[in-house]
Amino acid sequence: MVSGKGRGERILVTGGAGFIGSHTVVELLRQGYKVWVMDNLQNSCVEALHRVCHLVGPRLSPNLQFHHGDLCNPADLDRLFNASSSFDAVIHFAGLKGVGDSVVNPLHYYHNNIVGTVNLFQAMAKFNCKKMVFSSSATVYGQPEEVPCAEESKLHAMNPYGRSKLFAEEMGRDIEKAGGEGEWRMIFLRYFNPVGAHESGKLGEDPRGIPNNLMPYIQQVAVGRLPHLNVYGHDYPTNDGTAVRDYIHVMDLAHGHVAALRKLFANDTIGCTAYNLGTGRGTSVLEMVAAFEKASGKKIPIKMCPRRPGDATAVYASTEKAEKELGWKAKYGIEEMCRDQWNWVSNNPWGYQGNH
Ligand SMILES: NC(=O)c1ccc[n+]([C@@H]2O[C@H](COP(=O)([O-])OP(=O)(O)OC[C@H]3O[C@@H](n4cnc5c(N)ncnc54)[C@H](O)[C@@H]3O)[C@@H](O)[C@H]2O)c1
Numbered sequence: 082m083v084s085g086k087g088r089g090e091r092i093l094v095t096g097g098a099g100f101i102g103s104h105t106v107v108e109l110l111r112q113g114y115k116v117w118v119m120d121n122l123q124n125s126c127v128e129a130l131h132r133v134c135h136l137v138g139p140r141l142s143p144n145l146q147f148h149h150g151d152l153c154n155p156a157d158l159d160r161l162f163n164a165s166s167s168f169d170a171v172i173h174f175a176g177l178k179g180v181g182d183s184v185v186n187p188l189h190y191y192h193n194n195i196v197g198t199v200n201l202f203q204a205m206a207k208f209n210c211k212k213m214v215f216s217s218s219a220t221v222y223g224q225p226e227e228v229p230c231a232e233e234s235k236l237h238a239m240n241p242y243g244r245s246k247l248f249a250e251e252m253g254r255d256i257e258k259a260g261g262e263g264e265w266r267m268i269f270l271r272y273f274n275p276v277g278a279h280e281s282g283k284l285g286e287d288p289r290g291i292p293n294n295l296m297p298y299i300q301q302v303a304v305g306r307l308p309h310l311n312v313y314g315h316d317y318p319t320n321d322g323t324a325v326r327d328y329i330h331v332m333d334l335a336h337g338h339v340a341a342l343r344k345l346f347a348n349d350t351i352g353c354t355a356y357n358l359g360t361g362r363g364t365s366v367l368e369m370v371a372a373f374e375k376a377s378g379k380k381i382p383i384k385m386c387p388r389r390p391g392d393a394t395a396v397y398a399s400t401e402k403a404e405k406e407l408g409w410k411a412k413y414g415i416e417e418m419c420r421d422q423w424n425w426v427s428n429n430p431w432g433y434q435g436n437h
C-alpha cells in the first residue's frame with residue numbers, strides 16, 4: 082500500500098487539458114503536487130484548466146501552470162524544462178486517440194504519438210527527470226485470447242493507434258533496460274474504457290466532431306445533438322448479444338494516477354511495469370444504455386447495426402496487480418458513471434465552449 086500526500090513534487094502533465102488529464106490534475110493539486118500542464122490544445126481547450134482552478138480554489142490554483150506547446154517540437158519541451166528547472170516526474174497523457182482515424186491517417190498518429198514520445202524521453206534524459214507514468218490502453222491486448230486480461234497476457238496491436246501505444250511501452254522498456262540500475266522508473270497504466278465526469282458537473286468529456294466512443298455518443302443523443310445510438314453488433318455470444326467492456330469512472334482513473342506516482346517516488350526498484358486500470362466488471366452496450374436512461378430519465382433511441390470491424394466480444398480487466406501493488410481499486414460502478422456523465426452533459430450540452 083502506497084499512501085501519503087505529495088510533498089510538493091513538481092509534475093509535468095502532458096495533455097493535461099484533455100479529458101483524463103484535467104480530472105487527474107484536480108486530484109494532483111488536491112494531493113499537494115505542483116503541476117505544469119503542457120498541451121497544444123489540438124483536442125481540448127484551456128477553459129477546462131480554468132475550471133480546474135475554480136474547483137481546487139484560490140489556495141491551490143497557483144500550483145498549476147499552463148504551457149501551450151507541442152511535444153512534436155523539441156524546442157517547446159526544452160523551453161519548458163529550462164524555465165521550470167526540470168521536474169520530479171512526468172505524467173504523459175498527450176496523444177491522439179481515435180482508432181478509426183488512425184487507420185485513415187497512420188502517419189499523423191505515428192508522428193504525433195511516437196515522435197512526441199521520443200522527444201519527451203529525450204528532454205527527460207537531458208534534464209535528468211527519469212520517472213514517468215504513461216497513458217497506455219487495454220488496446221495493447223488486441224482481441225484478448227482470454228478474459229480477464231492480465232498484465233502478462235500476450236500483447237497485440239490491431240491498428241496504428243494501438244501500435245503507437247505498444248511502441249511507446251516498448252520504447253520505455255528499452256530505455257529503462259539500457260539505463261543503470263534504478264535510473265529510470267516507469268509505470269504504464271493500461272486504461273480500460275474511461276467514462277463519467279467530475280462529480281461537480283464542471284469537467285467532462287467534450288469530443289470534437291461526431292464521437293466514436295459509446296458514452297460520448299450516448300450523451301449527445303440524450304441532449305438532442307444526435308438522433309439515435311447505433312448499436313454495433315447484436316449477435317455477440319453475450320447475455321444480450323451486445324459487446325461487453327470494462328467501463329471505469331474517470332475519477333477512479335485520476336486516483337489511479339496519484340497511486341502510480343506515489344509508487345514511483347516510493348520504490349527505487351520498480352524499473353518499468355504495467356498496471357491495468359479497470360473495474361474487473363464487464364457491462365454490455367445495452368446495459369450501459371439502460372443505466373444511462375435510468376440516470377438521466379431520457380429515452381435513448383437505438384438502432385441495431387452490424388458489428389464494427391475490429392471490435393472484440395468482451396474485454397475486461399484483471400485488477401489484482403493494481404490492487405496489490407498500487408493499493409488502488411475502482412470505487413465507482415456504472416450508476417455513478419452515468420449519473421456524473423449526465424450531470425456534466427445536462428449542464429454543458431455543447432461542452433466547454435457553448436454552441437460550437
Ligand atoms: N479516453 C479513452 O478512451 C482512452 C483509453 C485508453 C487510453 N487513453 C489514452 O489516454 C490519454 C489521454 O486520453 P484522453 O481521453 O484524455 O484524450 P484527450 O484527447 O482528451 O487528451 C489528450 C490531450 O493531449 C493533447 N495533445 C495531443 N497531442 C499533443 C502534442 N503533440 N503535444 C501537446 N499536446 C498534445 C490534446 O490537445 C489533448 O488535450 C491518451 O494518450 C489516450 O490515448 C485514452
Ligand SMILES: O=c1ccn([C@@H]2O[C@H](COP(=O)(O)OP(=O)(O)O[C@H]3O[C@H](CO)[C@H](O)[C@H](O)[C@H]3O)[C@@H](O)[C@H]2O)c(=O)[nH]1
Pocket residue numbers: 178180218219220272273274293294295296298310311312313314324325326366389392396
Ligand atoms: O456509437 C457506438 C460506439 C460504440 N459502440 C459499442 O460500444 C462498445 C465500446 O466502444 P468504444 O468505442 O466506446 O470503446 P472500445 O472498447 O471500442 O475502445 C476504447 O477503449 C479501448 C480500451 O479498451 C481503447 O483504449 C480504444 O482506444 C478506445 O476507443 C463497443 O462494443 C462498440 O461496438 C456502439 O455500439 N455504438
